Amino acid sequence: MSNITFSMIKPDAVEAGNSGAILKMIEEAGFKIQAMKKLWLTRERAGQFYEVHKERPFYGDLCEYMSSGPIIAFVAEKDNAVADFRELIGATNPQEAAEGTIRKLFAKDISANAIHGSDSDENAAIEAGFFFSRLERF
Ligand code: UDP
Ligand code: MG
Numbered sequence: 001m002s003n004i005t006f007s008m009i010k011p012d013a014v015e016a017g018n019s020g021a022i023l024k025m026i027e028e029a030g031f032k033i034q035a036m037k038k039l040w041l042t043r044e045r046a047g048q049f050y051e052v053h054k055e056r057p058f059y060g061d062l063c064e065y066m067s068s069g070p071i072i073a074f075v076a077e078k079d080n081a082v083a084d085f086r087e088l089i090g091a092t093n094p095q096e097a098a099e100g101t102i103r104k105l106f107a108k109d110i111s112a113n114a115i116h117g118s119d120s121d122e123n124a125a126i127e128a129g130f131f132f133s134r135l136e137r138f
Helices: 011-015 019-028 043-049 059-066 081-089 102-106 121-131
Strands: 004-009 032-039 071-077 115-117
Touching (some): 019 081, 043 059, 081 115
Antiparallel strands (some): 004 071, 004 115, 032 071
16 A cells, blocks of 8 residues: 555636635645646646546547646645545546535536546556656755
């Protein structure tokens, strides 16, 4: 069991001004933010991040959407981080997400669903490494 997960607050939630409320829920659930940055993905970089989905019918729209505005990328730490974070964010489709989950509260639809969460320890490490080289000291 690893103790980090990678997440992005997606363009719909950043644009709607919900990033503060979402981060509050994440901290109240016991996660510590290890690293964080706001950035605007190019279409190409969104495509690289979601490469695993490139054969899926929604891939093109997903890449357009994820590059449509700024996101907030971060690494969060907690025991059992990946599974606990997935539970906190809820199902991919907000109509199927449990009450009180981030996607139930803030997602617009199955595409613009407010937040990303890694689905395994292996992918958490890969995804964190996509955005962050290490925990930076200044
Ligand atoms: N997605 C979509 N349509 C779908 C399934 C997924 O637009 O039918 C988008 C949605 O933004 C989702 C992302 O693609 O968060 C990645 O899909 P995945 O199945 O990995 O869902 P997640 O792990 O984010 O819950
Ligand atoms: Mg996924």
